[in-house]
Amino acid sequence: MSALIRAIAWGVVGSVLGAAAVVIVRAATGQDLLDFGQVTLAAYPLGLAGWLLGIGVWDQWAREWFGLPLRHVPPHGWRRYFAFTQDHKVIGIQYLVTFTVLLLLAGLFAMLIRIQLLRPSGALLDMNQYNTVMGWHGIVMIAVAVAMVMGGFANFVVPLLIGARDVAFPRVNALSYWLVPPVAVLLLLAFLAGGWDSGWTAYPPLATVNADGQLLFNLAIVTFGLSSILGGLNFIVTIATLRAPGMTWGRVPIFVWSVLAASLLSFTVTQFLAAAMIMEILDRVAGASFFNAAQGGAPLLYQHVFWFYSHPAVYIMVLPGMGIVLEILSHFSRKPLFAYRVAVAGFLGIVALSGIVWAHHLFVAGIGDEMLLPFMITTELISIPTGLVFLSALGTIWLGKLWLRTPMLFALGFVFNFLIGGLTGITLADVPTDMDLNNTYWVVAHFHYTIMGGEVFAIMAALYYWFPKITGRMFNETLGKIHFWWMFLAFNATFLLMFWVGLNGMNRRIASYPPELTGANQVVSAFSFALGASFLVFIVNLVWSWARGPRAAADPWHARTLEWQVPSPPPEENFPRAPEVIGHPYDYGVTGAAHAAFAAPAEGGGTR
Amino acid sequence: MRHLLVPGAAFALLTALGELLVASVDLLPLNPAMAREAVVSDDALRLLFALAVPVGAFTLAALLYGIWAFRRRGDPAEDGPPLRGHRAVTVAWLVVTTALCLVVIVNPGITGLAAMAQSGDADLVVGIAAQRWSFSSSYPQHGVTKAKELVLPVNRRVRLELTAVDVVHGVWIPAFRVKKDAVPGITTAMYVTPTRLGSSDGAVNLRMQCSQLCGLAHSTMTMPVRVVTDAEFQAWVARNKG
Numbered sequence: 125m126s127a128l129i130r131a132i133a134w135g136v137v138g139s140v141l142g143a144a145a146v147v148i149v150r151a152a153t154g155q156d157l158l159d160f161g162q163v164t165l166a167a168y169p170l171g172l173a174g175w176l177l178g179i180g181v182w183d184q185w186a187r188e189w190f191g192l193p194l195r196h197v198p199p200h201g202w203r204r205y206f207a208f209t210q211d212h213k214v215i216g217i218q219y220l221v222t223f224t225v226l227l228l229l230a231g232l233f234a235m236l237i238r239i240q241l242l243r244p245s246g247a248l249l250d251m252n253q254y255n256t257v258m259g260w261h262g263i264v265m266i267a268v269a270v271a272m273v274m275g276g277f278a279n280f281v282v283p284l285l286i287g288a289r290d291v292a293f294p295r296v297n298a299l300s301y302w303l304v305p306p307v308a309v310l311l312l313l314a315f316l317a318g319g320w321d322s323g324w325t326a327y328p329p330l331a332t333v334n335a336d337g338q339l340l341f342n343l344a345i346v347t348f349g350l351s352s353i354l355g356g357l358n359f360i361v362t363i364a365t366l367r368a369p370g371m372t373w374g375r376v377p378i379f380v381w382s383v384l385a386a387s388l389l390s391f392t393v394t395q396f397l398a399a400a401m402i403m404e405i406l407d408r409v410a411g412a413s414f415f416n417a418a419q420g421g422a423p424l425l426y427q428h429v430f431w432f433y434s435h436p437a438v439y440i441m442v443l444p445g446m447g448i449v450l451e452i453l454s455h456f457s458r459k460p461l462f463a464y465r466v467a468v469a470g471f472l473g474i475v476a477l478s479g480i481v482w483a484h485h486l487f488v489a490g491i492g493d494e495m496l497l498p499f500m501i502t503t504e505l506i507s508i509p510t511g512l513v514f515l516s517a518l519g520t521i522w523l524g525k526l527w528l529r530t531p532m533l534f535a536l537g538f539v540f541n542f543l544i545g546g547l548t549g550i551t552l553a554d555v556p557t558d559m560d561l562n563n564t565y566w567v568v569a570h571f572h573y574t575i576m577g578g579e580v581f582a583i584m585a586a587l588y589y590w591f592p593k594i595t596g597r598m599f600n601e602t603l604g605k606i607h608f609w610w611m612f613l614a615f616n617a618t619f620l621l622m623f624w625v626g627l628n629g630m631n632r633r634i635a636s637y638p639p640e641l642t643g644a645n646q647v648v649s650a651f652s653f654a655l656g657a658s659f660l661v662f663i664v665n666l667v668w669s670w671a672r673g674p675r676a677a678a679d680p681w682h683a684r685t686l687e688w689q690v691p692s693p694p695p696e697e698n699f700p701r702a703p704e705v706i707g708h709p710y711d712y713g714v715t716g717a718a719h720a721a722f723a724a725p726a727e728g729g730g731t732r
Numbered sequence: 733m734r735h736l737l738v739p740g741a742a743f744a745l746l747t748a749l750g751e752l753l754v755a756s757v758d759l760l761p762l763n764p765a766m767a768r769e770a771v772v773s774d775d776a777l778r779l780l781f782a783l784a785v786p787v788g789a790f791t792l793a794a795l796l797y798g799i800w801a802f803r804r805r806g807d808p809a810e811d812g813p814p815l816r817g818h819r820a821v822t823v824a825w826l827v828v829t830t831a832l833c834l835v836v837i838v839n840p841g842i843t844g845l846a847a848m849a850q851s852g853d854a855d856l857v858v859g860i861a862a863q864r865w866s867f868s869s870s871y872p873q874h875g876v877t878k879a880k881e882l883v884l885p886v887n888r889r890v891r892l893e894l895t896a897v898d899v900v901h902g903v904w905i906p907a908f909r910v911k912k913d914a915v916p917g918i919t920t921a922m923y924v925t926p927t928r929l930g931s932s933d934g935a936v937n938l939r940m941q942c943s944q945l946c947g948l949a950h951s952t953m954t955m956p957v958r959v960v961t962d963a964e965f966q967a968w969v970a971r972n973k974g
Contacts, residue, residue, distance in 0.1 A: 251948050321947045329916055330899040330947055417917025423900055424915060457802070459812035463822050488902070488943075489913045490894075490920035493851060497842065504837050511829035514791060515822065521798040523735070524812040528803055536799060543791050547784040550836060556776040556844030559769075560909035563902060563943045628762040629906035629937040634951035640762055640936045682808060713811035 127207050131178030138174030142166035160336045161409035168343050172306055179302050180208020185295050208302060210294035211696060215301050216280025217594065222304060223272040228659060230264035233257050235656050238649040244639040254635035256319030260311065263324035267348055269441040269579050274355055274390065277586050278383045278444065280594055282359065284687035284694060285377045287368025287703040292361040296354050303351040310344035323633055328415035328426050332407040339408060342401040349398040356391030359383055370705035377685050377709045378461055382447025385471040386440045389478065397433035400426055427489055431482035439478045441575060443471055445582030446513050449535045452585055453520045455683040456532035460710040462519025466512050473509030477502060487558045496555050503553035510546060530604030534585035537612050541577025545570060566626030569619045577615055592676030596693040599673060603665040607658060614655035621648050684719045685709045739797035743790050750785035754778060763937045766907040768925040772847045773909035776840035783836060850923050854891035862901035862914040865949035867940055874969045881956045882940055884926050885965035894920045902943030905957055907935055911943050932956040
């Protein structure tokens with residue numbers, strides 16, 4: 125905790141120094157002392173640096189740059205979770221807890237949105253509050269969708285799955301996590317700075333002239349982007365270089381493949397998002413006029429750069445979700461993953477295509493007509509590699525011995541929901557139908573089917589699946605099943621009807637709507653409250669089981685992958701006896717097959 | 733064999749049921765098509781639904797039958813067959829999904845793009861100026877400026893030229909199924925041919941609504957739309973000239 129207090133203190137000192145520098149320069153040049161943009165731009169980087177140095181970058185990293193000895197006394201027990209801890213398992217739990225809290229908070233904001241839409245004129249919020257609440261729900265859910273799996277599960281599980289001692293760069297890993305709290309703080313402070321009314325997409329020129337809260341949003345996204353890039357880099361190197369002896373590319377668990385695919389994207393495209401944000405910041409604070417048409421700027425430029433990241437970003441969210449689902453389907457069908465290599469090809473095909481489809485978000489934005497056809501074609505082609513993932517999923521359960529435990533139910537729910545998300549997406553890739561449906565509730569329903577019905581269901585599957593490994597305790601199966609059915613039914617009831625609302629003339633991001641749509645919106649809201657309530661079952665189960673659940677065995681699911689071959693929770697060094705991979709991870713039903721052999725205890729100690 | 737017949741029957745049944753629904757249910761009861769472009773869009777939508785039905789039915793039949801037929805109670809006592817893949821199934825899957833994708837690209841994709849015909853000449857040019865948080869219309873061929881409603885003669889092809897002075901807005905008329913953003917610094921255009929008489933008073937979706945988040949009062953940024961006869965249009969122009 126002392127590191128946390130020091131981090132806050134150094135952060136405050138840094139911010140004050142930065143702010144003071146601006147005030148002094150402005151005073152010396154005879155201007156008004158305070159300028160929110162300039163003060164913030166000087167205070168935030170110094171404050172962020174102070175925060176990071178204080179939490180552990182100075183003691184565990186920067187001292188050696190000055191020839192000083194490192195000071196690294198790893199804390200034990202619960203204090204590890206509030207410190208710059210380098211153990212990937214601790215960092216995974218830090219991510220999981222942080223983003224579960226953010227998921228629930230942003231879910232509450234969704235409830236506010238649905239309360240507002242109970243009445244056509246708006247039932248709760250004024251227009252500025254509504255816009256900020258809607259933007260907050262959007263951006264925080266995006267962050268949850270990006271980081272819950274890639275920061276949480278990937279961190280905890282990938283080194284175990286590949287038989288490694290840790291990730292390639294443990295300090296970079298800790299840095300990635302400790303960049304996150306400032307993001308949450310900035311987004312909360314944005315409420316106090318007038319909010320922001322441009323949603324999570326932050327289109328200029330609106331986002332360069334609106335309230336000061338927008339600047340805090342932009343800085344938050346740049347910071348989050350840095351965290352995401354560093355995470356991607358770390359997983360690429362980890363997976364490429366730290367696999368246990370014998371783990372050839374053909375023996376890498378499918379979840380690891382999906383994390384690699386998503387990491388390739390987050391490492392290579394997140395820069396574009398940061399660039400878009402920085403250009404907006406410069407327009408606002410320094411009059412750079414990237415997007416100011418009156419001074420030769422181009423508002424559409426932003427939309428291209430933004431979606432060049434933000435479309436691949438949906439695959440950063442959904443690829444690891446697919447990986448989790450295929451992983452679970454194999455273990456709980458007691459069958460080898462069907463067409464493993466084809467599924468990997470599907471992932472890589474999605475990665476390749478994801479970079480050349482962004483303009484489908486701009487079909488009605490005013491881009492040249494010449495762009496419509498090529499981007500319609502590339503977008504629709506994505507259905508082919510995605511179809512391969514469905515082939516693998518259906519082929520895996522076929523003729524299997526299905527064990528319908530909670531993780532399996534959520535994985536099967538993913539297949540159902542993502543099917544609807546995928547089929548409705550075609551109408552948005554098709555220009556003639558997109559001209560009407562773009563920016564309507566049809567779109568809202570579609571992407572909630574892919575991101576919530578898809579990825580969040582995969583996150584739930586993963587939470588239940590790896591809960592025994594992470595906590596060392598079993599969850600309550602009955603509550604888990606109640607949670608699944610409640611959430612699955614309420615989710616589908618909420619969002620199926622939303623398609624209808626969109627078809628019948630309701631555009632998205634509005635605080636009020638035509639009275640003719642009142643009834644349908646009230647039904648959507650009612651089901652959405654049921655959906656929100658389903659998370660109470662989840663919280664109760666999670667909290668109670670973590671504290672009081674029965675002790676979990678090393679391998680409660682009788683699964684073959686490496687993480688289940690060590691105790692629950694795993695020891696600090698991961699593998700007391702070094703693993704050597706000798707076969708496929710999914711060889712269920714193959715007589716005499718084994719995934720790994722372990723060195724004799726005498727040789728153990730986990731030197732990797 | 734049972735594992736092929738039962739899900740095969742379920743696939744056929746679900747497909748028939750789905751196609752019946754697509755053909756018979758009006759999914760847009762509050763939003764009848766009121767322009768030529770709206771009919772193109774609705775036809776494309778119905779075709780996409782019709783194509784999606786067998787895909788969805790196949791996946792659902794396989795998924796639900798798989799869950800029902802292969803579920804086991806209690807702990808797994810034994811493993812399933814060690815079936816790592818099936819070359820013929822994979823190749824067939826790839827061929828079918830690729831073929832379906834190509835069909836969708838050609839029709840309604842390429843054909844629909846041509847049918848929407850969003851370029852060329854028009855009978856009437858109307859300028860739409862978007863500004864936070866209202867629209868105004870102007871008729872340069874008729875000397876009408878800054879009108880607070882959009883009045884269009886029925887069955888005439890209209891080019892709407894869109895401009896924005898402050899931030900990006902979107903111009904959407906739900907009953908026409910067309911929208912396009914109005915972007916500061918450039919003029920964008922969309923084409924529409926209204927085919928039914930009506931007004932915002934009688935048809936809720938015959939309205940212009942801002943479709944691109946533009947800040948505080950985005951929700952209420954609307955303008956009434958009327959489709960009238962040629963004679964009524966000429967009279968309206970005469971009244972609003974100058």
